Amino acid sequence: xxxxRRISQILFxxxxxxxxxxxxxxxxxxxPSDLFLRASPLVAIATILATRKxxxxxxxAFIILLLxxxxxxxxxxxxxxxxxxxxxxxxxxxxxxxxxxQRESTRFRSWKFAILxxxxxxxxxxxxxxxxxxxxxxxxxxxxxxxxxxFSFLLLGLFNFSFSTGLFEDQVYSAYDMAxxxxxxxxxxxxxxxxxxxxxxxxxxxxxxxxRRFWCRNLCPLGALLGLFSKFRLTKRFVNETxxxxxxxxxxxxxxxxxxxxxxxxxxxxxxxMECISNCKPHSVSYKFGKNIGKNxxxxxxxxxxxxxxxxxxxxxxxxxxxxxREETGQAIRPPGAVKEDGFLDRCIRxxxxxxxxxxxxxxxxxxxxxxxxxxxxxxxxxxxLGYCEYNCNLCGQVCxxxxxxxxxMEKKQKLKMGIAYFDKSRCIPWYDQQDCLVCEEHCPTxxxxxxxxxxxxxxxxxxxxxVKFPYVDEKLCIGCGICVTKxxxxxxxxxFVTNAQAERIEV
Amino acid sequence: xxxxxxxxxxxxxxxxxxxxxSLLLSQxxxxxxxxxxxxxxxxxPAQLVRQAINTLGGMSRFVxxxxxxxxKPNIGWDRLPEQAANTNPEEVAEVVKMCKKAGAKRVRVxxxxxxxARRCYKRSGIEAASKKAGAQVRYIVKSRFETVRIPGGExxxxxxxxxxxxxxxxxINMPIAKDHSISRVTLGFKNIMGIIGGDRGQIHKDFMTKIxxxxxxxxxxxxxxxxxxxxxxxxxxxGNLADVAVKKIVIAGTDxxxxxxxxxGLFDIDPTKIEYLRKATQRGLGQMDLSKVKMKVVDLSx
Numbered sequence: 001x002x003x004x005r006r007i008s009q010i011l012f013x014x015x016x017x018x019x020x021x022x023x024x025x026x027x028x029x030x031x032p033s034d035l036f037l038r039a040s041p042l043v044a045i046a047t048i049l050a051t052r053k054x055x056x057x058x059x060x061a062f063i064i065l066l067l068x069x070x071x072x073x074x075x076x077x078x079x080x081x082x083x084x085x086x087x088x089x090x091x092x093x094x095x096x097x098x099x100x101x102q103r104e105s106t107r108f109r110s111w112k113f114a115i116l117x118x119x120x121x122x123x124x125x126x127x128x129x130x131x132x133x134x135x136x137x138x139x140x141x142x143x144x145x146x147x148x149x150x151f152s153f154l155l156l157g158l159f160n161f162s163f164s165t166g167l168f169e170d171q172v173y174s175a176y177d178m179a180x181x182x183x184x185x186x187x188x189x190x191x192x193x194x195x196x197x198x199x200x201x202x203x204x205x206x207x208x209x210x211x212r213r214f215w216c217r218n219l220c221p222l223g224a225l226l227g228l229f230s231k232f233r234l235t236k237r238f239v240n241e242t243x244x245x246x247x248x249x250x251x252x253x254x255x256x257x258x259x260x261x262x263x264x265x266x267x268x269x270x271x272x273x274m275e276c277i278s279n280c281k282p283h284s285v286s287y288k289f290g291k292n293i294g295k296n297x298x299x300x301x302x303x304x305x306x307x308x309x310x311x312x313x314x315x316x317x318x319x320x321x322x323x324x325x326r327e328e329t330g331q332a333i334r335p336p337g338a339v340k341e342d343g344f345l346d347r348c349i350r351x352x353x354x355x356x357x358x359x360x361x362x363x364x365x366x367x368x369x370x371x372x373x374x375x376x377x378x379x380x381x382x383x384x385x386l387g388y389c390e391y392n393c394n395l396c397g398q399v400c401x402x403x404x405x406x407x408x409x410m411e412k413k414q415k416l417k418m419g420i421a422y423f424d425k426s427r428c429i430p431w432y433d434q435q436d437c438l439v440c441e442e443h444c445p446t447x448x449x450x451x452x453x454x455x456x457x458x459x460x461x462x463x464x465x466x467x468v469k470f471p472y473v474d475e476k477l478c479i480g481c482g483i484c485v486t487k488x489x490x491x492x493x494x495x496x497f498v499t500n501a502q503a504e505r506i507e508v
Numbered sequence: 509x510x511x512x513x514x515x516x517x518x519x520x521x522x523x524x525x526x527x528x529x530s531l532l533l534s535q536x537x538x539x540x541x542x543x544x545x546x547x548x549x550x551x552x553p554a555q556l557v558r559q560a561i562n563t564l565g566g567m568s569r570f571v572x573x574x575x576x577x578x579x580k581p582n583i584g585w586d587r588l589p590e591q592a593a594n595t596n597p598e599e600v601a602e603v604v605k606m607c608k609k610a611g612a613k614r615v616r617v618x619x620x621x622x623x624x625a626r627r628c629y630k631r632s633g634i635e636a637a638s639k640k641a642g643a644q645v646r647y648i649v650k651s652r653f654e655t656v657r658i659p660g661g662e663x664x665x666x667x668x669x670x671x672x673x674x675x676x677x678x679x680i681n682m683p684i685a686k687d688h689s690i691s692r693v694t695l696g697f698k699n700i701m702g703i704i705g706g707d708r709g710q711i712h713k714d715f716m717t718k719i720x721x722x723x724x725x726x727x728x729x730x731x732x733x734x735x736x737x738x739x740x741x742x743x744x745x746x747g748n749l750a751d752v753a754v755k756k757i758v759i760a761g762t763d764x765x766x767x768x769x770x771x772x773g774l775f776d777i778d779p780t781k782i783e784y785l786r787k788a789t790q791r792g793l794g795q796m797d798l799s800k801v802k803m804k805v806v807d808l809s810x
Binding site: 025026159160161163164170173176177180181186187360361362363390391392393429433435436437438439441442443444445446447448449453469487488489 | 586587622623624625626627630631644646647649650651652688689690707708709710712713714715742744745746747748751
């Protein structure tokens with residue numbers, strides 16, 4: 001059973017990574033790359049609670065929830081890619097050996113229920129914290145902004161080194177070509193927030209030094225949610241009379257779910273990993289259909305419940321009194337097709353799928369820091385100096401699991417304003433230096449260029465008269481894609497910038 | 509007295525045959541070599557290109573057996589062929605085929621794009637067509653730029669160029685003729701910007717001088733201007749079909765200045781008013797005055 005579970009874990013992790021790699025231009029696939037995100041019941045419940053709307057794309061999550069009722073937390077033990085990675089890293093960590101019959105503490109495991117209560121209470125009041133905790137969003141975010149950039153940095157470096165040696169050039173190039181069309185990005189993705197996101201992930205893995213699956217046991221609100229539903233599971237763990245009370249099952253249980261009476265396990269905590277069956281020398285343990293005799297209480301007292309709800313409400317109050325309100329979007333330039341800011345913040349789970357796929361085309365999206373307030377941390381924003389919104393691309397809307405970015409038709413997207421560009425005449429070369437430049441105009445992608453120019457005589461500081469092409473923005477035509485900013489040759493701050501003025505947000 | 513055995517006799521006569529035929533061929537070449545500029549009108553893209561190269565003396569004049577060829581089309585933009593922002597893919601494929609047929613060891617096609625490379629290569633149709641014709645289609649790799657000194661450069665004294673272009677035995681420059689607000693029309697000279705590294709935006713300042721400097725560093729064996737469709741307005745990226753004119757013309761030649769000079773006429777522009785053509789002529793890169801250029805015009809519909 002252990003082998004079967006491990007195979008399942010590895011296959012699902014590979015499938016998860018496969019879907020991750022799918023999220024790239026040209027994205028011609030029938031399998032949605034955001035499948036795992038849409039299948040997370042926590043994402044589904046939190047976004048539906050916050051928006052008070054039925055969001056069709058996340059409804060598949062309820063299949064997982066329904067299956068949990070008879071099968072228990074199979075998702076945690078057999079599918080969850082974060083769980084698999086934690087298992088893998090736990091195997092590398094040496095912990096202090098425990099004496100026989102010395103059980104690990106269970107005191108922290110109520111925290112995950114408290115977190116679940118706090119974040120769902122906040123969701124109910126339309127303030128989202130769920131994005132920080134949902135394991136699928138957390139992992140997708142970490143891979144996009146940390147693990148994949150590191151991977152591609154190393155692989156690109158290897159290729160560049162091979163190219164510089166000039167050895168086996170044609171073979172190396174074929175390999176490079178193949179890699180570019182499958183796993184390598186065209187340009188190295190780089191993210192401002194990578195370090196913060198990495199710290200969270202490293203922290204989660206490091207908690208493995210305390211106990212195995214510390215995150216899953218004590219913190220993961222998705223695990224807590226699935227635990228609530230697995231209370232009623234239809235299978236039972238059965239221990240027969242050959243049991244010699246050696247306590248190995250308890251000590252080796254990933255979730256510390258086996259009670260001091262080894263015949264009893266906590267079905268809310270158990271993740272169906274079957275380690276206890278495989279570890280049992282006398283083969284005393286089996287799984288059978290039938291009424292569960294296990295302990296199935298949820299470790300959350302009324303007092304803790306109220307405390308957690310109060311914490312959630314406090315979070316709501318703090319978020320609502322932030323200087324950046326939801327009616328305005330601060331400095332954030334949102335991706336094309338983003339719903340109105342209020343709904344956007346309800347829906348966005350910071351999974352970075354949009355950021356991921358954008359990095360394979362124009363590369364303008366970045367997880368934000370405080371540009372849209374505390375409530376908007378790690379939501380996608382356009383940073384046009386680093387990359388631009390490709391005129392012929394609408395992929396971010398195609399991979400958004402929750403509809404925070406709507407899937408627009410190309411025709412609609414090409415007319416939609418993300419913002420407007422403005423010249424900074426104190427920096428723009430023709431205005432500042434009385435010389436022709438027009439790199440911005442060259443790259444402007446709208447068929448009738450939004451950057452136009454006047455030809456006028458200008459006097460240089462030396463008193464020479466010159467004919468210069470002076471650019472300006474036609475705000476009716478500008479869609480705020482930002483390629484003018486990306487390509488502006490002025491060193492340092494560019495001679496043109498985009499703001500979210502006139503941004504068209506989708507009403508849903 | 510030595511006697512020839514059969515094998516030696518065969519070898520010598522074969523050699524003589526080759527020598528004789530190549531002598532004949534080269535005589536033909538010398539005759540055609542007179543054309544520094546050919547203009548072919550009214551055919552399919554592949555026909556136009558084929559006729560252009562044949563009129564210039566055939567691909568064997570430029571590509572010798574075992575040589576390496578770099579073809580540099582304009583693949584700068586994420587646009588479809590009909591939008592006339594990139595070189596016509598059928599023309600590129602035809603040139604690839606002709607190079608292969610002439611015995612080229614390797615034909616590479618590449619460009620440093622403005623939009624993201626994979627999008628441009630794919631949507632321009634150039635990647636698929638060139639690969640099918642037998643070329644190696646390559647993305648630009650950062651580590652392959654080499655700084656080249658430009659001794660005659662007025663403003664640009666040195667600049668990084670792409671190694672593949674520097675190392676190729678034959679360099680074929682294949683721009684598409686497009687409106688461009690800084691160079692007025694982007695043609696062969698401007699197309700060189702697709703094989704340079706560094707911050708290309710800097711070239712836009714004092715463009716007319718700098719573009720000639722860059723062209724001092726690398727001279728194409730052959731320039732083929734795609735004017736099957738030309739972009740009249742909103743170039744060089746375009747996007748609006750109303751800005752595209754179907755001309756069904758290919759201009760080719762060994763004189764890069766003459767080729768650009770002729771193409772200016774398609775936009776009703778007097779080439780003598782274009783500063784970079786004047787400068788290039790002064791520096792001996794070619795001749796912009798078409799009355800001084802041996803030129804042949806072939807109309808395929810006639």
